Amino acid sequence: MSIQALGETMRRREFVTFLGGSAVLWAGIARAQEPGRTRVIGVLQGLAADDPEGKVRYAAFLQELQKLGWIDGHNVRIDRRWGEGKADITRRHATELAALGPDVIVTTGGDATERVLQATRAVPVVFTIVPDPVGSGLVKRLSRPGGNATGFVQFEYSLSGKWLELLKQIAPNITRAAIFRDPAIAPGVGQFAVIQSVAPSLGIEVNPIGTNEPSENIERAVSDFAREPNGGLIATAGSTVITQRELIVSLAARYKLPAVYFNRDFVSSGGLISYGADFTEMYRRAASYVDRILKGEKPADLPVQTPNKYDLTINLKTAKTQGLTIPPTLLARADEVIE
Numbered sequence: 001m002s003i004q005a006l007g008e009t010m011r012r013r014e015f016v017t018f019l020g021g022s023a024v025l026w027a028g029i030a031r032a033q034e035p036g037r038t039r040v041i042g043v044l045q046g047l048a049a050d051d052p053e054g055k056v057r058y059a060a061f062l063q064e065l066q067k068l069g070w071i072d073g074h075n076v077r078i079d080r081r082w083g084e085g086k087a088d089i090t091r092r093h094a095t096e097l098a099a100l101g102p103d104v105i106v107t108t109g110g111d112a113t114e115r116v117l118q119a120t121r122a123v124p125v126v127f128t129i130v131p132d133p134v135g136s137g138l139v140k141r142l143s144r145p146g147g148n149a150t151g152f153v154q155f156e157y158s159l160s161g162k163w164l165e166l167l168k169q170i171a172p173n174i175t176r177a178a179i180f181r182d183p184a185i186a187p188g189v190g191q192f193a194v195i196q197s198v199a200p201s202l203g204i205e206v207n208p209i210g211t212n213e214p215s216e217n218i219e220r221a222v223s224d225f226a227r228e229p230n231g232g233l234i235a236t237a238g239s240t241v242i243t244q245r246e247l248i249v250s251l252a253a254r255y256k257l258p259a260v261y262f263n264r265d266f267v268s269s270g271g272l273i274s275y276g277a278d279f280t281e282m283y284r285r286a287a288s289y290v291d292r293i294l295k296g297e298k299p300a301d302l303p304v305q306t307p308n309k310y311d312l313t314i315n316l317k318t319a320k321t322q323g324l325t326i327p328p329t330l331l332a333r334a335d336e337v338i339e
Contacts, residue, residue: 038075038076038077039075039076039294040076040077040078040079040100040101040102040103041079041103041104041105041106042078042079042081042097042098042100042102042104042123043058043061043078043079043080043081043105043106044080044081044082044083044090044093044106044107044112044115044116045057045058045080045081045082045083045108046083046084046085046108046109046111046129046239047083047084047242048082048084048085048243049082049084051242053242053279054082057108057282057283058080058283060280060281060284061106061283061284061286061287062078063284064283064287064288068287068288068291070290070291070294076294079097079100079102081096081097083108083109083111083112083239084243085240085242085243087111087184090112090239094112094116094118095119097119098116098119098120103123103124103293103294104123104124104125104126104290104293104294105120105126106125106127106128106286106290107125107126107127107151108127108128108129109127109128109130109239110130110133110136110138110185110186110187111185112127112239113127113130113133113138113149113151114136114138117147117148117149120148121147121148122148124148124149124298124299125148125149125150125151125299126150126289126293126299127149127150127151127152128151128152128279128282128283128286129152129154129237129279129282130152130153130154131154131155131156131157131186131187131191132153132157132186133145133149133151133304135186135190136186139304142303142304142306143303143304144300144303145299145303145304146300147299147300148299148300150302150303150304151289151305152282152286152305152306153304153305154237154277154279154282155237155262155276155277155307157187157190157191157193157194158194159275159310160190160192160195160236161195161197162275163195163234163236163260163262164195164199164202164204164206164234165198165202166260166273166275166330167204167232167234167258167259168202168204169327169330170319170324170327170330171232171258171324173230174204174230174232174258175203175204175231176206176207176225176228176230176231176232177195177199177205177207177232177234178206178207178208178221178222178232178233178234178257179192179195179206179209179233179234179236180209180211180218180233180234180235180236180241180244181208181210181236181238181241182210182211182212182238182239182240182241183208183210183212184210185238187237188236191237192206192208195234195236209222209225211238211241211243211244211248212240215244215247218247218248219247219251222251222255223255226255231257232258232260233248233251233257233258233260234259234260235248235259235261235262235266235271236262237262237263237276241262242263242265245266246269248266248271249266249269249270249271250270252271252272253270253318253321253322256321256322258272258322258324259271259272259273260272260273260274260275261273261276263276263277264311264336265279267313267314267318267338268313270318271315271318272314272315272318272319272322273312273313273314273315273326274311274312275310275311275312275313276310277307277309277310277311278307278309278311281308282307289302311336312330312333312335312336313335313337313338314330314331314334314336315338316337316338316339317339
């Protein structure tokens with residue numbers, strides 16, 4: 001074989017080798033872009049794994065995902081973690097989920113969302129039940145978030161003042177209110193500030209009780225508060241408030257203190273009255289954003305959404321136990337009455 005023929009043969013082999021390598025490369029890219037490939041969703045909930053309300057919300061999320069064509073264990077895999085209302089656990093799980101590099105992470109609450117965004121600015125994030133995403137620095141603006149996160153606002157801080165107004169409606173003699181809040185998070189500070197600003201016009205003195213304290217400290221604080229007459233309670237939003245739900249409701253019952261809660265979960269557990277957004281519906285709506293992101297849209301272009309509706313829930317059995325008469329006008333406005 002001549003030198004020229006040998007050179008041509010070697011060039012043909014190099015070209016075939018190049019084509020073979022390219023085929024492998026492009027085949028891998030094609031597989032990654034196949035619509036049928038298994039996608040990965042990370043979920044970080046603020047509650048404990050066995051929390052009944054957390055289970056209801058997650059079930060609603062899965063149900064809505066399935067309606068949109070995403071089935072866990074089929075074309076999507078869901079890696080789930082629980083913060084249990086504890087900052088250290090939330091931080092660890094946020095780091096773990098980010099390290100997995102999922103297609104999207106769904107978070108609950110401001111703390112979980114903040115921890116995830118500290119761990120990654122690349123993975124898309126859909127948050128739920130966050131009071132003030134702009135003020136907390138999670139997004140630039142509601143209309144165009146601008147980063148890797150978008151989601152659903154829990155409520156505006158102005159709602160906090162309505163809880164105090166409700167307390168005065170159901171117990172006109174109230175002159176003192178203990179406010180359960182988490183002072184370690186921005187929403188805990190913001191909600192209490194609004195309540196403080198409204199209190200003088202209603203003739204009510206407010207006293208904060210930190211839910212980031214051990215249970216025995218909370219019990220002692222409520223016991224001391226209940227020694228004076230004309231008192232009531234308000235439970236503001238926060239993961240540690242939620243994890244202390246059963247304790248707060250039981251203390252209100254023990255000392256017969258009228259109480260207003262930020263969410264119906266407390267009322268279904270025996271609390272008196274709540275006014276707030278439907279968190280289960282928020283999880284359903286979050287599924288629609290996950291669907292859009294998995295199909296190629298970016299969080300930066302998806303506007304942060306506010307609640308469509310606030311629900312008023314009243315427990316008449318609890319009202320009767322505490323010797324309270326709920327005003328007929330309030331009952332007429334209720335979205336749900338538990339008897």
